[in-house]
Structures are given as C-alpha cells and as structure tokens.
Ligand SMILES: Nc1ncnc2c1ncn2[C@@H]1O[C@H](COP(=O)(O)OP(=O)(O)OP(=O)(O)O)[C@@H](O)[C@H]1O
C-alpha cells in the first residue's frame with residue numbers, strides 16, 4: 001500500500017469529568033506524492049487528527065495503516081528551530097552521520113530560497129525565513145510524509161502567499177507527500193490535490209482534483225456529486 005489509510009478512527013479526551021468526543025469515526029485515504037488538506041473550523045479536531053496520523057498520539061479505536069516506509073516529519077505553526085544552531089545545523093538536525101549529505105542539504109536549502117543564509121542563526125532571520133528553514137528541516141529528514149499544522153498561519157498576508165507558492169513548487173519538484181491542516185478555504189483550494197472537510201468529528205465532504213485547474217470529483221454526505 002502507498003500512502004496512509006485511516007479506518008474508523010475515534011478519539012475522545014477527558015477534561016475534568018467531561019468527555020469530549022473529538023473524532024467520531026474518521027475513515028480516510030491519504031495518497032502519497034500529493035498534498036492532502038484537512039479543512040475545518042477551529043476546535044473541530046484537525047490537530048488531533050494530524051497528531052494521530054503522525055504517531056504523536058494514540059487513537060482510542062480504529063486503525064492507521066502506513067505504506068512501506070513510515071517516517072514522518074512535522075512542521076508546526078511556529079518554526080520551533082533550535083536557537084543555538086544556524087540554518088545548516090537546524091536543517092540537518094535529526095539526521096545521523098550516515099544520513100548527512102552536503103550536496104543534498106545545499107539543494108534543499110536552495111529549494112526553500114535560503115541559500116546564502118546557511119550560517120545565519122534563527123534570531124537573524126525573519127519569521128518567513130525561519131518557517132522556510134523549518135520546512136527544509138522536514139524535507140531533509142527524508143520523510144515518507146510531512147505533517148503540516150497551519151504552518152503559515154502566523155505569517156503576514158504577503159509572506160503567506162509567497163510561502164504557499166514556494167511549498168507548491170517544492171512539493172511538485174520533490175513529489176513530497178504532505179498532510180496539511182488549515183482553516184483557510186483559499187489556502188486549501190490553492191494547495192490541495194485532495195481536500196477533506198471535517199465537521200463534528202466526521203468527514204463531512206471531500207474533493208479530489210485531477211489537476212490544479214479544477215476538474216475532479218466531490219463527495220458530500222455519502223454521495224458523489
Ligand atoms: N490534550 C488534550 N486534552 C484535552 N482536550 C484536548 C486535547 N487536545 C485537544 N483537545 C480538545 O479537542 C478538540 C479539538 O482540538 P484540536 O486541537 O484538534 O482542534 P483544531 O481543529 O486543531 O483547532 P484549531 O483550528 O483551533 O487549531 C478541542 O475541543 C480541544 O479542546
């Protein structure tokens with residue numbers, strides 16, 4: 001199997017004495033080499049779904065089936081770089097000695113537009129540049145999947161637009177497999193090969209595009225439309 005398959009995922013949290021049922025039976029296929037977007041309002045369980053899929057948390061029931069390789073990298077809303085390491089050190093962080101490859105690291109840093117900044121420390125970079133370094137770190141890890149949780153939410157409008165285009169370009173070039181969480185419909189439509197809409201703990205609808213220009217299929221409430 002290629003990609004990731006979620007089968008009937010349930011997750012609830014206990015807060016004080018109250019049970020919060022966050023995911024109530026999510027089934028979903030996340031193909032490889034594409035961007036799958038999870039879209040939904042604040043609090044609907046997007047981050048929870050991403051964390052479960054990436055293995056940071058356990059579901060209460062259901063199954064998560066991974067393809068042959070199961071190596072995930074995360075990009076969060078904030079860059080979470082190591083302040084004492086420069087860009088090069090941050091990008092190669094998490095790789096052991098055998099996995100480090102100078103040319104490949106250079107390529108990845110160039111792909112996110114940070115060539116010339118290899119020796120800069122996070123405090124010497126703008127917010128957008130730091131987030132690009134975080135994306136480079138995720139790519140360098142050779143993940144089978146990259147989990148991105150609203151990675152551009154903290155950026156201003158112009159930087160966000162630029163970053164979305166850069167992500168699209170890098171994804172197309174490297175054919176990365178990405179699960180991308182957002183609550184922005186515009187961002188979902190721009191980036192997603194497949195868009196999954198979550199509402200009240202369930203998959204409300206999904207759209208799959210054959211091409212970025214728009215042709216595709218749409219499923220809603222059990223019907224293909
Ligand atoms: N560790 C936790 N303990 C208790 N409740 C939690 C925990 N994590 C999430 N929740 C609850 O689960 C629900 C979904 O949270 P989640 O963070 O997945 O939402 P989200 O869709 O990512 O929202 P946002 O768009 O605001 O980031 C919320 O009601 C939240 O309070």
Ligand SMILES: [Mg+2]
Pocket residue numbers: 046047048149
């Ligand atoms: Mg969230």
